[in-house]
Amino acid sequence: MTDRSPPPQEPGVEHVASANDLPDTLSRSDSASLEFRVLFERECSYVVASLRRLGVQERDLEDVAHEVFVAIHRRLGEYDPARPLRPWIFAFAYRFASDYRKLARHRRERIEDTVGDEVDEAEGPEARIDAARARALVIQALDALDLDKRAVMVMHEIDGVPIPEVATALGIPLNTAYSRLRLAREQFAQAARRLQARGQSDAQARRLRGGR
Amino acid sequence: MDESHPDIEALLDAERARPPVDEAMQARLRARVGLGVGLGVGAAAITMGAAKGSAIKAWLSAKWFVLLTFFAGGLVGFALRGIVAPSPSVYVPVGKDVPPTLAPSASALPVSGSTVPPEAPVAASASASVKPPVVPAKPSVSVSASVANPAADEAKLVEMARTALVRGSASDALAALDLHAARHPNGERAEEREALAVQALVKAGRADDAKARAERFRKSFPGSIYLGAVNASIASLPP
Numbered sequence: 001m002t003d004r005s006p007p008p009q010e011p012g013v014e015h016v017a018s019a020n021d022l023p024d025t026l027s028r029s030d031s032a033s034l035e036f037r038v039l040f041e042r043e044c045s046y047v048v049a050s051l052r053r054l055g056v057q058e059r060d061l062e063d064v065a066h067e068v069f070v071a072i073h074r075r076l077g078e079y080d081p082a083r084p085l086r087p088w089i090f091a092f093a094y095r096f097a098s099d100y101r102k103l104a105r106h107r108r109e110r111i112e113d114t115v116g117d118e119v120d121e122a123e124g125p126e127a128r129i130d131a132a133r134a135r136a137l138v139i140q141a142l143d144a145l146d147l148d149k150r151a152v153m154v155m156h157e158i159d160g161v162p163i164p165e166v167a168t169a170l171g172i173p174l175n176t177a178y179s180r181l182r183l184a185r186e187q188f189a190q191a192a193r194r195l196q197a198r199g200q201s202d203a204q205a206r207r208l209r210g211g212r
Numbered sequence: 213m214d215e216s217h218p219d220i221e222a223l224l225d226a227e228r229a230r231p232p233v234d235e236a237m238q239a240r241l242r243a244r245v246g247l248g249v250g251l252g253v254g255a256a257a258i259t260m261g262a263a264k265g266s267a268i269k270a271w272l273s274a275k276w277f278v279l280l281t282f283f284a285g286g287l288v289g290f291a292l293r294g295i296v297a298p299s300p301s302v303y304v305p306v307g308k309d310v311p312p313t314l315a316p317s318a319s320a321l322p323v324s325g326s327t328v329p330p331e332a333p334v335a336a337s338a339s340a341s342v343k344p345p346v347v348p349a350k351p352s353v354s355v356s357a358s359v360a361n362p363a364a365d366e367a368k369l370v371e372m373a374r375t376a377l378v379r380g381s382a383s384d385a386l387a388a389l390d391l392h393a394a395r396h397p398n399g400e401r402a403e404e405r406e407a408l409a410v411q412a413l414v415k416a417g418r419a420d421d422a423k424a425r426a427e428r429f430r431k432s433f434p435g436s437i438y439l440g441a442v443n444a445s446i447a448s449l450p451p
Contacts, residue, residue, distance in 0.1 A: 035367075037247055044241060045232035053227070062237055062244075069245045134226035141223075158228055189220050196219070 036073050043089055050090055053142060053154045054097035064100055068092045087161050087169035094151045094170065101147055137195050144191035149184035152177055157185070366392060366401040373408050382416035407438035411445045419449050 048065050056064045071092050079088055142150050151170060155161040161169070167177035232238075369392040376384035389409045396402065406429045413422035426446045430439065 040242065040245060040247055044238050048233040048237070049230050062241060065241055066244045069241065073245065131226050131229070134223050135230055138223050138227040157224055160228075192220055192223055 036076055039072070039076070039085075039089075040069060043086070046086060047089060047093055050093040050154065050159075051097055052139060053158065054093060054147065054150060055143060056097055056100055060100065064096050068096050071096070083168075084161075084165065086159060087155065087165050090151075090155055090159070090161075091169045091171075094147075097151075098147055133199075137192060137199070140195055141188050141191040145184055145187050148172075149180045149187065152180040153184035153188055156181055157188075362396060363400060366396050366399045369395070370401045370404055370408065373405070373412065377408060377412055377415065380415070382412045385412040386416065403433050403436055403438065406432070407436065407442050410442045414445045414449055422446060422449065 044065075047068050048061055051061055051064050051068070052058070068089075072089065075092075079085070142153065145153060152163075152166055155166045155169065156163055163177050163181060164174060166181075167174045170177070172180075369388050373385040373388040373392070376382075376388060385408065389405050389412065392399070392401065392405050393409075399405075406425065410422050410426045410429060413419075413425060423446060426442050429436070429442055433439070436442075
């Protein structure tokens with residue numbers, strides 16, 4: 001087993017003035033810690049967005065994301081750098097979202113609180129609202145899918161992960177992944193159109209009420 | 213998704229373009245997973261202890277470090293809930309310059325272009341506190357070759373510089389950056405190194421050196437994500 005004994009102190013910070021004191025390489029532990037830090041900074045938004053897309057509600061996102069990162073930290077040494085990083089991360093999000101959704105209280109509630117999500121300050125106010133509505137509608141339409149189809153849909157259609165990679169990350173046969181994708185697309189499109197139609201009729205009703 | 217449903221595709225486009233998570237949540241999460249200042253050591257300790265010595269030691273170090281560190285992180289994160297902006301006392305990045313790539317063992321991510329003239333950084337930021345780098349005669353290749361794991365060495369030196377800069381010790385930061393420039397003149401972290409060097413020179417009060425290096429940086433890395441930090445650093449110089 002590799003010796004991961006810690007260096008005597010915070011690596012070299014106090015001794016940088018003497019270049020010869022610097023170790024030639026990072027210890028494995030330092031390296032892992034730095035990798036995790038970089039991974040966190042790069043992928044925090046991705047993890048949160050993935051959890052949201054997998055049905056974790058707004059108010060629980062932070063807690064579940066915390067659990068995901070704890071698990072990633074523990075398993076970082078198992079990551080195969082020959083494979084793309086995001087599908088590997090997504091698999092963690094998928095597992096925790098699955099556990100989360102098994103709780104009855106989470107199954108019963110629908111996601112209604114996603115309009116007030118992240119805001120792109122670069123857009124104008126109307127465009128921001130439209131984009132936020134569209135994102136909320138996507139999340140609601142995804143809510144019509146079971147988690148297995150939802151995961152395939154999110155990975156492939158939103159993250160752009162090729163289906164063979166989706167199948168590997170989720171640990172399912174390739175044909176199953178394709179089958180889930182086909183069903184997910186159909187169900188998502190139906191749900192999105194239903195929600196759009198409902199939104200339009202609601203808007204019409206509001207206009208009529210306002211006109212009276 | 214389906215070309216016959218442009219409306220659905222537009223919806224998906226909106227979701228694909230979802231803005232990043234807000235800074236407040238990210239700061240709380242950062243603290244909760246032990247990446248705040250101080251707690252970062254604890255996070256490192258998880259991996260340090262995880263495989264050390266006997267099974268009991270491994271169990272103790274891994275399990276208890278994980279539990280204690282994340283419990284502590286969780287407490288801090290919980291305490292931070294409701295605080296709107298990330299506090300410098302929790303995490304003090306230099307500018308917003310997140311390293312562009314993962315360290316090598318997880319380097320499936322794209323690497324931003326990094327071609328810095330080998331002589332430039334070393335000459336520009338020669339620091340009084342550092343002995344001449346271990347190599348110069350046969351610059352980059354031989355120096356890097358002498359390091360068992362160049363990418364890890366790069367990460368370490370850059371992290372040292374960043375930590376020193378956060379501590380306010382520009383000379384230590386420059387020393388680490390000089391060493392990086394000597395060992396890895398065209399390394400994966402060269403772009404990050406040059407950005408940090410500009411900030412360190414500014415902090416050291418070496419305005420002319422900082423401006424010259426910033427100029428070289430802009431030419432070498434015109435599309436760099438660190439440009440904002442470099443420009444802000446130069447802008448902070450007294451007229």
